[in-house]
Amino acid sequence: MAGMGSILFSAKAIVVKLAYQYGADSATVLALRMLLSLPFFWLAVYWQSRRQSSVPLTRQDIFTVIFLGFVGYYLSSYLDFLGLRYITVGLERIILYLNPTIVLLISLVFLKKTIVPKQWVAMGFAYAGVILVFSQDIRWDSHQVTWGGLLVFGSAVAYAIYLIFAGEIVQRVGSIRLVALASTSSACFSLLQALLLNPSALWTQAPEVYQLSLFNGAFCTFAPMLLVMLSVNRIGPGLTSQAGMLGPIATIFLGWYFLNETMSFIQILGMLVVLGGVAILATIKPTQQPRPELSEAE
Template structure:
């Protein structure tokens, strides 16, 4: 009995280590909403904000892409086209809609809405791919959407109906487009590999964001206070590049299912970081809504496959 316990100890430690890595990835990724709110205080718009984020992220992902290209088989023409489309939908359009919405809603509500992405994957699969949805999955959707609506109505009472509705709709669109990315990337991930796909797609997204800036804004808007550059670097390194690496490492160590459940810490961390850094209030309604969303996503994660 003692031998069995001692032999399972290293495996247990390895799992806990992977769990910590996945949790840190979720926290760092969720913190992008906090950093974005801080940048908005310098009267920077969403187009400029996302440009700086991707501009500072691009060198890291470019190095990753070059390294992957040297050790992997060449891509087919069809795979290259799919990667470009995925980069435009999953990281460019989704991120842009997210940062647009953050101008109008709290960081806590933004994270709750984005956390509904798995439910959008489920709904799209049900409507368009005709996949069966179980009672447990419908219950999970009902509970999680109920929690989001609760927090949404609470924020409307505090911040005004028009702005909250617009911001909520934009972030909801962000979650929806990212769900499309997840569905479309499934087969490509198996062929290309997760690390390679992310590196290539992020490079595509970065170029798209930079081109968008020069189409929509004068080059002079690249001149900003040094605080904007510093926060944008934090946004790029600690809220974009680092979470990608940590999440992939977490999936490698403990599996996608456990890593997904570890990601449930995201909305909670955003709620408390918002209170600590941005002085956003934490109310009983927000905590209750967050608990409902987390419960719904937990139920969804417990589905047997």
């Protein structure tokens, strides 16, 4: 269940790249994804509210949710979608998998948390793996790969900020409700951007773009979050996080199968090095531990 959630979540990049083949732009693809996923999230909130009462939101909670939706879902997703225009889905997923290391580094710089030597070693392995894959891809088009890599890394930084700030409010609001509220905030920002950049694009796309966007919203956004949350309840966060390693592996094979992207020994080796570094990091009691049900919802 956790592995399937990770694979479906990683397939988001495949769906986005397929939508690009029909002429859709990044802002439109993002807006459609967020709008079409909202009904599923709010149905989940309604179902949960029938089982247990919800804590009323304070004014501070509302501002926090708007901020989290902007940074964690809108900004992070938009940078990711932009980056996918320039790099392979395999490199994109490997860069995003650095998220736990970015959380640690932000905690070190801004929250004055301590990083133990073993964590530095694990992060060194993770970033060495990314550099290995990056060094191969950059040979084909150095400018595009560099720009795309920076955009996706910016996406990972934005989502790391979301995880740090969401850790406190999720205890009070609840993970499903927080994701639904943050998604609503993100949908508003995404819709506003799409209307400003290209007002008619939302209703003039090819039918395939709407089909892909519905699949993206239902099966690559809502379903993974639900599967991961169920897995956390059944097998615990540790095993759920380990199953998440299937995501980058599946992405490389899916990119090769659906997008005809190259799958090389260097790419697989770099991916394994990144996975190894993050796996080592997972064995250490972290300074700032992202909740699995939040970290899979990007």
